[in-house]
Amino acid sequence: MSQDHQRDSIQILIDKARTGQIDRRSFIQAMGLLAALPLAMRSGISWAADKPLVVVNWGGDALDAFRKAWTDSFTRNTGIAVRIDGAGPTEGAIRSQLASGRPSWDVVDVDSYSAMTLGRDQVLQPLDYSVVQRDLVAPELSHEHGIAGYLFSYVIAWDSQKFGDNGPKNWADFWNVEKFPGKRTLYKWMNGMLEAALLADGVAAHQLYPLDVPRALRKIDELKPHVLSFWGSGAESQQLMIEGEASVGAIWHTRATLLAEDSENRIKWSFDNAFINASSWGVLKDNPAGRPAAMQFIQHALQPAGQLTLFESLGNGPSNPATQQLMSAEQRERNCASEENLKKQIFLDTQWYADHYASTLEQYLTHLSK
Template structure:
């Protein structure tokens, strides 16, 4: 399962530090502008005393952001120390922890289809909803093996020097080369791309699933000659848009926020017809360790003020509907999880990805020549 968006959030924070928007001096001295250096990651881990909870995220500056938004306040509230491990909770890494017979990890920030897959296999445990208040997240965001900690979106961005303020607003527009000429960029790892192709081909958003993969691939074949690059990192999508190599792109909302700033409002975008998906808090199963503290942490991290803090640090959308009451109009417009923006978007079907992601990705990559 892919973890590309979470890692991209780290890069976004680095760029903010470089611009002086966030104090990142100690981080930059340790790692320069990259966040994936293992020793530097370990150097940024906050080691507590006793037997702390081990929370695993995607490393780098996400460690400091999670400390500020979540863990420091939880420790103050409960006295329970938390150590943040930034090595990345990929599906393979979680499996390795489980196979050891004595996993040292407690909590992971994982893709929702990873949580569901590993939960069904008995590697992750069901969320204890006697401890975690599922009413703290929106509809459909509290599942058996994971609770949404934040959300992110795949949005349409365009070059206003070529199309003005009325750029492509629908996926049909995205695929319409005659009306909106120029090169495109799409996500290499597929999420949201098949959905975009099917909607462009006339499928209604509420009839998308199960995805007609063959039909989506045929539609993508039409666009393929006009796709300059299938981006695999947020930095790549940002460069393609800002430097004018592509006219239209399907990119992460967190990158779109930066691109709009970097291009001095030349690159425009919106949440209209975007695809939204969450990341999930999940807990590793361990028969000999009480997981109640881990569940308590999840419940604490769903508090609206904490999610707002993460939004302002990383650009990731909120999952608690109460956050809207704490946000200014400016931040509500940026939050992919705000009520107004949610109404504009299509939610990716996690169940479909659980059952089909691996085999379908192989077909997709073969079709686009990667």
Template sequence: MPGISRKINGCAAATGALLLTLTGCAGTGPAAADVDLGPGPAVAGKVKKGALEGVTLTFASYGGIYQDGQEAAGVKPFAADSGARVLSDGPTDYTKLKAQVDAKNVTWDVVDTDSIWAEHQCDKRLMPLDTTVVDTSKLPKDMVGKCSVPAMTYGMVLMYDTSKFGDNPPKSWADFFDTAKFPGKRAVPGVPSDPSPGPLEAALIADEVAPDKLFPLDVDRALKKLSSVRSSLVFWDTGARSQQLLESGEVSMAMVWTGRAYSAVQNGAKFAPQWNQFMPIADSLAVPKGAKNPKAAMALINYYLGAGQQAKLSELTSYSPVNSDAEPKVDPAAAEYLTSTPERQAQALKLDNTWWAENQEQIVSKWSDWLAR
């Protein structure tokens, strides 16, 4: 959950910090075939002591508090245990990553990306996971792709104004669209170039489409339903703006990222979450095609996925862990917004990232045209 992460703070600047050294080139060191990670099956969170002496890797992510947390929880400890030098870069830039792969001059070894983008780029600009090195047994199965694993998880949740609806709170996305029973403005994400899970699914559920019949999404039907409440909608294009809408009281309900929701409440917003059919979201970790030492890169991913590493990441960033054995020590208020607990997972709406990866580009024009009306 992005409580104090890049999506809470709007952090997009790279940290620019080098973790262990200011020298060396990405992916240098022993050839992949020379890397000995030890006998036996891979175990998430473990690496053979000193196995990567002489290897240099570059970890790229989104900067800010989120990447700081990733480095402290997983990347720096991996470097200390494995003996690798690990450099930090960012923010993740898909154009830059494509250029590296296409030019066969890859300088990023492990990259944090959007999960839909990762799904779409599998076998194109991202290489398949090496499951002899990456242990995925403790991860949510529906978040593990052929070429990527979840880096953390959070969600899109319905927030409502408790001062207006405290005695009769909304219970579903259908209530979000019921402006007669629940009057007031509603906030929804509205980035023209980036349609993503959230508004379309909610609109279809409100239009009585069964949750298990959502995909393939009927985009025209969803936009028609959204149009029926268009005069009540307020669009946000950044996490900071969504949080501001809650804190200012400009809206009565909002569809927002869980971390932004948590931060708004911590800052005094009189809002509460309605968890029924919240939409789980995750960033992904992947290795670009053409990485110079893919086995070492996979070992970094495997280490990052450990229960202890994931717990620490949650404690530092408020994102939810993806390892089922992780037990982050967070205060009760933050714990309420963790999306990885069995209780929350039982309330989650099942999304289809494969469908989104295959269709997102085609949805852009319809979504952009609808927003511009």
């Protein structure tokens, strides 16, 4: 083997180790065969006790998006291998991880209110704000057990073949089936839907919380004959709108963006009167890869470059406002977290959801089934 080729082989091994493609044992063995053990010891690769950091998200396109935005660059920078698990970090699944006594998850991507609830129940550990820069996000986007990784909105979308450019602009319009006839679709898992019903019933935005749940459910009853489906996944909401089965929908802005593109702008939408929510990073108690690695990852994920990459991949709004400086004017228009678009929207109340989500969701789902 020529000296240059040997040097190249060593570099390939180091790169694979840094990106988590090979484990410590394989790396040491291969470097030994290349007579490069001293270099292996000086490589600066941190093996996190041979345990990769496991970051858990909701699967699908987010697997590749997280890799592009965060995990590949984190491994290059730190030598800590990362594995993305797309199993879906529901509250129940996270609790089960801890209850098993042998959790395999480290960092989870959860709703901000879920991070608050799980932290209160000592399932998630407090974040180390000596490592994680809390002031990289707005004060309302962080708490003891979670910090926002990205934002997303529930918007009103409509079929312009039926309503032109002047579709429903607020939730009273959404409920107005005489002015805007046709089937509706609403979110099965409740977030934002009770608020929408109350606004349609005349409640002022600044008086929404605490939510009057019975009043909201009565208002939803009025619309139920016109609701084709309560969607449970973004793909379902997209299909209902693109195929023309639903004329008006309350859907995620990321799906609305795709719908506008796929329909050649037949499906229209805006951030007017939308509801905005945050997804937060949380860390399991006694996480197997160790507290330092988890905190380093979260700090890395708050940097503008990676947040811009996630926005370009999925359309999720950056939690770090400094990201906007890297955006084009067109990108800022599509960013749910831009200063201009935030003025048009209503933040879901994290504390209310942390305190009431489980019991209220049960009421909501029971009511829908009647």
